[in-house]
Amino acid sequence: MQVNHAIPLFEYLQAWPGIQYVHQSNPQPYRKAELEAIIGPLCDGVDDELGFAPGAGLVSESISGLYADVMPGQVGVFAGAQEATFCVMQAVLNKGDKVVVITPVYSPLVFTAEQIGCDVVAVALERAECWTLNLEALRLAMQGCAMLVINFPHNPTGAMIDLSTLESIVSLCDEVGCWLLSDEVFRGLEYDASLRLPGAVEQYDKGLSIGVMSKAFAMPAIRVGWLCSQNQRVLRDAKRVKSHLSINNSLFDEQIVARVLPHANTIWQRNVALVQKNLTVLERYLSAEKARFHFIPPQAGCCCFPILKCRDAAEYSVLLAEQKQLGVRRQLG
Numbered sequence: 001m002q003v004n005h006a007i008p009l010f011e012y013l014q015a016w017p018g019i020q021y022v023h024q025s026n027p028q029p030y031r032k033a034e035l036e037a038i039i040g041p042l043c044d045g046v047d048d049e050l051g052f053a054p055g056a057g058l059v060s061e062s063i064s065g066l067y068a069d070v071m072p073g074q075v076g077v078f079a080g081a082q083e084a085t086f087c088v089m090q091a092v093l094n095k096g097d098k099v100v101v102i103t104p105v106y107s108p109l110v111f112t113a114e115q116i117g118c119d120v121v122a123v124a125l126e127r128a129e130c131w132t133l134n135l136e137a138l139r140l141a142m143q144g145c146a147m148l149v150i151n152f153p154h155n156p157t158g159a160m161i162d163l164s165t166l167e168s169i170v171s172l173c174d175e176v177g178c179w180l181l182s183d184e185v186f187r188g189l190e191y192d193a194s195l196r197l198p199g200a201v202e203q204y205d206k207g208l209s210i211g212v213m214s215k216a217f218a219m220p221a222i223r224v225g226w227l228c229s230q231n232q233r234v235l236r237d238a239k240r241v242k243s244h245l246s247i248n249n250s251l252f253d254e255q256i257v258a259r260v261l262p263h264a265n266t267i268w269q270r271n272v273a274l275v276q277k278n279l280t281v282l283e284r285y286l287s288a289e290k291a292r293f294h295f296i297p298p299q300a301g302c303c304c305f306p307i308l309k310c311r312d313a314a315e316y317s318v319l320l321a322e323q324k325q326l327g328v329r330r331q332l333g
């Protein structure tokens with residue numbers, strides 16, 4: 001098959017009539033009516049004036065309620081997880097610092113550290129029955145590091161670690177004295193709720209837990225994320241960085257968040273049910289395509305990472321598009 005590599009794959013697929021290219025690493029976003037069935041009319045309790053949120057306080061209590069052992073004063077509120085990650089990395093990292101990440105990795109977790117001038121070192125998850133973190137490899141990589149970045153439930157594999165592995169990670173961080181940045185944006189989407197981990201912030205005085213409304217809560221339209229830390233200086237410095245970005249959050253968004261988060265369990269259950277339903281369809285497909293894929297089923301979150309054995313994702317994507325839209329490709333010339 002001829003693949004026109006001159007056209008980036010994204011544009012190529014966009015050009016097919018009838019194909020809506022949607023890339024989202026979140027469950028199907030909530031519809032307004034669906035959410036209203038849980039919290040009541042969306043605008044109830046929303047200020048008439050659509051202003052900025054006050055600098056502190058409005059949602060920190062409901063965010064702290066997502067954890068067993070986090071105080072409202074340990075919560076910083078940001079315009080998304082992306083902003084929280086950027087701000088906290090800017091606040092605690094310096095040029096030349098060593099940062100360890102676990103790969104494959106959601107790339108902004110690497111780029112921000114690289115832009116600061118950090119030396120980013122990767123430790124790969126190992127492929128076995130399930131994705132596995134090699135703690136000895138991690139220990140070796142972490143010598144002299146300033147920050148370890150973890151992300152469980154993991155994007156893109158859907159891997160989880162258990163509590164004893166998290167405790168071992170915390171011990172490794174403690175030995176080195178490094179920050180533990182824990183991207184917990186999919187926390188709540190464990191297929192077996194007993195796998196849910198405490199926040200890194202609850203386990204370690206240098207633990208930094210990041211969460212957001214867009215992922216486990218499936219509400220990307222509500223642009224609120226958070227950073228939880230036991231360290232007041234870090235929270236203050238991260239907020240200072242935010243003052244160069246979004247400055248204040250949206251009052252409207254935060255007022256909705258304060259009403260949504262007390263229903264976290266209901267919302268997570270809806271999302272897990274959707275993800276599992278879709279996963280059944282995907283697994284049926286992948287088991288028929290065993291020759292093409294190596295697949296380790298996810299344990300949590302809404303991402304998984306089938307590995308294409310032929311290693312040419314562009315060609316395979318075009319093949320799929322052609323199977324669905326035979327004849328249309330010719331229009332691309």
Ligand SMILES: Cc1ncc(COP(=O)(O)O)c(C=O)c1O
Pocket residue numbers: 025079080081082083106151155183185212214215225
């Ligand atoms: C692992 C992970 N962390 C953080 C984010 C950022 O979330 P947001 O864009 O809602 O801030 C994403 C978004 O895809 C993600 O997948």
